[in-house]
Amino acid sequence: MSIDVHYTVDGPEEAPLVVLSGSLGSTLEMWDPQMAGLAGRFRVVRYDIRGHGRSPLPRTPWTIADLGSDVLRLLDRLKARRAHFAGLSIGGMTGMWLGAHAPERVGRLALICTSPKLGTPEGWAAQAALVRAKGTGAVADAVIGRWFTPAFLEREPQIVADLTSMIAGTPVEGYAGCCEAIGCMDLRGDLGSISAPTLVITGEHDFAVPPEEGKLIADMIPGARLEVLADAAHLASWERAPQINDLLTAHFTA
Numbered sequence: 415m416s417i418d419v420h421y422t423v424d425g426p427e428e429a430p431l432v433v434l435s436g437s438l439g440s441t442l443e444m445w446d447p448q449m450a451g452l453a454g455r456f457r458v459v460r461y462d463i464r465g466h467g468r469s470p471l472p473r474t475p476w477t478i479a480d481l482g483s484d485v486l487r488l489l490d491r492l493k494a495r496r497a498h499f500a501g502l503s504i505g506g507m508t509g510m511w512l513g514a515h516a517p518e519r520v521g522r523l524a525l526i527c528t529s530p531k532l533g534t535p536e537g538w539a540a541q542a543a544l545v546r547a548k549g550t551g552a553v554a555d556a557v558i559g560r561w562f563t564p565a566f567l568e569r570e571p572q573i574v575a576d577l578t579s580m581i582a583g584t585p586v587e588g589y590a591g592c593c594e595a596i597g598c599m600d601l602r603g604d605l606g607s608i609s610a611p612t613l614v615i616t617g618e619h620d621f622a623v624p625p626e627e628g629k630l631i632a633d634m635i636p637g638a639r640l641e642v643l644a645d646a647a648h649l650a651s652w653e654r655a656p657q658i659n660d661l662l663t664a665h666f667t668a
């Protein structure tokens with residue numbers, strides 16, 4: 415069942431609509447490095463995924479389909495028939511679901527550092543249990559270690575500290591519920607039916623969602639294009655922001 419997520423809108427009123435959907439453990443501020451590059455040409459909608467940031471926490475478990483339904487409800491609230499969509503990690507999982515199940519609402523699709531089936535249900539259940547037992551702060555350092563390359567971690571201590579706080583500030587049940595949604599997800603059978611023009615972006619050093627996952631997605635979505643970014647791990651949108659912004663701009667204006 416869908417809920418009203420918290421969102422912000424930037425950019426000219428008449429510009430093409432682009433929805434940005436972020437990673438597990440993020441708030442909509444994870445897209446800050448995209449705003450200067452995108453908000454001049456697009457009407458950019460960012461939102462907090464359910465149970466994250468300022469979005470409500472549902473009382474019952476949810477699936478990736480529910481995260482997709484939140485986006486459809488958001489488009490309805492914005493009175494938008496369709497939008498371009500870029501999602502990173504769990505945001506990209508949401509994008510794959512939307513592309514397959516609501517093709518009439520999706521213009522062009524960008525899938526960043528994501529996978530149609532990630533890990534095992536047991537592994538994600540263990541991550542959810544860890545967070546429930548010890549809090550999101552207990553996993554923040556490990557997560558940030560997967561988000562960035564060692565060079566970035568050393569070069570940008572303030573950004574790393576800020577984003578570690580963002581992860582640690584994620585409500586426990588929001589984080590755990592999304593772990594469980596990823597654990598029971600398998601979108602591989604959906605990919606062949608996605609008709610939106612699709613750009614797939616991966617980070618060469620992404621150990622959370624290895625680049626092979628992006629290649630698999632690009633092979634299975636008809637006509638999809640793959641870009642593998644060097645010097646990037648999981649949060650490629652931050653570490654390679656100018657390149658991501660150029661790729662998204664070109665893709666959404668093609």
Ligand SMILES: O=C(O)CC1=CCC(=O)O1
Nearest residue numbers: 437438503504557560622
């Ligand atoms: O938490 C991580 O390390 C990576 C991740 C998997 C799904 C997601 O959204 O982030």
